[in-house]
Amino acid sequence: MTGPLERERLPRQERPLQRRLLEREAARLAPGASEESALGRRVFTEGRGAVLTDLDGHQYIDLAAGTLTQSLGHCHPEVVAALTDQAARLWNVHDFATADRAALCDLLAELLPEQLDTYAFFSTGAEVVEAALRVVQAVAEPGRNRTGALRYGFHGKTQGARMLVHWDIGNQALAGNSILGYSPYCYRCPLELSYPSCGVRCATLVRRHIAEKPNVSALVFEPVLGAAGVIVPPPGYWEQIADSCREHGVLLVADEVLTGGGRTGAFLASERFGIEPDLVALSKGMASGFPFAVLAGRAPVLRHPDAARAGSTASTYAGNPLGIAAARATLEVVRRDALIEQVDVLGGVLAEGLADLYARYDVLGEVRGIGLLYGLEFVRDRASREPAPDIAREVYRAALDLGLRTALGGNVIRLAPPFTIGRALLEEGIALLGRALERVTEGER
Incomplete structure (x- = not known):
């Protein structure tokens, strides 16, 4: 309409x-x-x-598009047709190859930045974030046993995702091994500074406390913090942090569950801020609200022998044919209709x-x-x-x-x-x- x-x-x-x-x-x-x-x-x-x-x-x-999921609106006819056709043929064969999976991989390769050339499929945002954390833990060098995240971040309600941001429930403290850095929340700056005279001090502290620490394996972040209230970083924030992480061997793990798929005016919000992540988690808008998620990454990371052990990317509903059909139809419309x-x-x-x-x-x-x-x-x-x-x-x-x-x-x-x-x-x-x-x-x- x-x-x-x-x-x-x-x-x-x-x-x-x-x-x-x-x-x-x-x-x-x-x-x-x-x-x-x-x-x-x-x-x-x-x-x-x-x-x-x-x-x-x-x-x-x-104007909420489901739960920020309906990139094509509700019941787009091409997605309905793809799901209806697939529902009549095949629903679940664990993680065996299906007719459309290779085509979806090719389509993702067209839409994503060139370096993100390897994919694993899951069913929800929290599940794909947990998968990214498993990859980080598998490939981390000895001594790099801590993970960085940002204050006010949200990565899901599972235990690993909660531990990232120190989200306690009841009397259970879940700080884990994560180190929290300052988000670019200029409107309520915790340092009581003002942009741009602040010199983006929050980024300097993230760099110092996370990117430059020899015991940190990765920084998990939302390029734009969604659940926190759409916190958009000012110029200079990600430039400092991303360059420092790359220089010091800290993996960049972008949680684009909410922003990925085009919502910010680029397929990844990371592209808007010049970030070249090693791993990216995508879900909400990828399949028009059907449960589906993608972990995209650099081949040296996702194909690392310790990250590619049998069962590492498998789960009951991960990459099921219905999700693949919905994602392929959604992304083909996004590409075709510009x-x-x-x-x-x-x-x-x-x-x-x-x-x-x-x-x-x-x-x-x-x-x-x-x-x-x-x-x-x-x-x-x-x-x-x-x-x-x-x-x-x-x-x-x-x-x-x-x-x-x-x-x-x-x-x-x-x-x-x-x-x-x-x-x-x-x-x-x-x-x-x-x-x-x-x-x-x-x-x-």
Whole structure:
């Protein structure tokens, strides 16, 4: 759907079918859903392009693209056709070769930087990050028994991914062997400095504490920190760190689970910042939301004898034929239709619309982003910069009531529209976000 969204026939607040279903499943379903799901209380039944429909017939422009997964929007016909055809033929034969796997490898070789010429397939973002960690541990030289990561990073909910960022649960401390460096969070600089007069001090400290340490094997990082609220590094940050890691033999492991596949206006966000990683983890947008992940790497790393032992890249659902079919169809459309170039065009529309909202609403402390990935950080006021998660929640709910779905996390709302969204629908989504801000800040009802 590319034109303006047709208004739903039912009044926005009437959701009787959804209420009954949610009450029914609450008796059996474990709590712990995402904040946006718990607050939104919607039951979605259909998606077409950038538009979702709920159980009561209401429609929503989906500027969250699933969970930042639907690069081609919901139910792209070519992906549906590929999955339907494959589902009728073969689902799982462990990690045996299948008819499409070699073709997917060739397609990845066209889309990825030349040095990333070897691939392993998995099923989720966390699984591919864990696989990257296993590779690092296998190839690390004696004495290099520590791993670097960035504060505010997110790499999944499995134990290895949590240990990277010292994510404790309950009374269990999971610091592991990782060393945390400073993220380029200029808006809330932990060093209380200002860019550019700071000289990118955060990068200097990452270089000193991680890249130059002889006991560090790798730096695992998000080129743009996604779950932290779309933290985009300033010029000079990655240049310092990447060069120093290369010089000191520290592997660069880019977690592009969220950014990979074109979301930032390049197939890898690493390319936007001049980073040449040794390993890259990709997942979310690679297969239009179907569970699928890729570990791409340099041949000397992934083909190292200690990383290539039998079973190293195998798991129950890794590289299953359905995932390969969805990924191949998705990436062929991305390449054929020049959608990464379209990301830059639509990203300009999104940036312009959000800049206008920033000028109008003081509760927006910062609007930051790149390509079709933006974060809106909500504050009490711009002078204090006090985080305002309650305002973010109210704006998120007001937007849903108006027919707009976004991605909420703490005091940040993230926007990540499908690459295929029409300009008119994107502009309508931005306008609905403006109306939600108006409702919350000015009391419109």
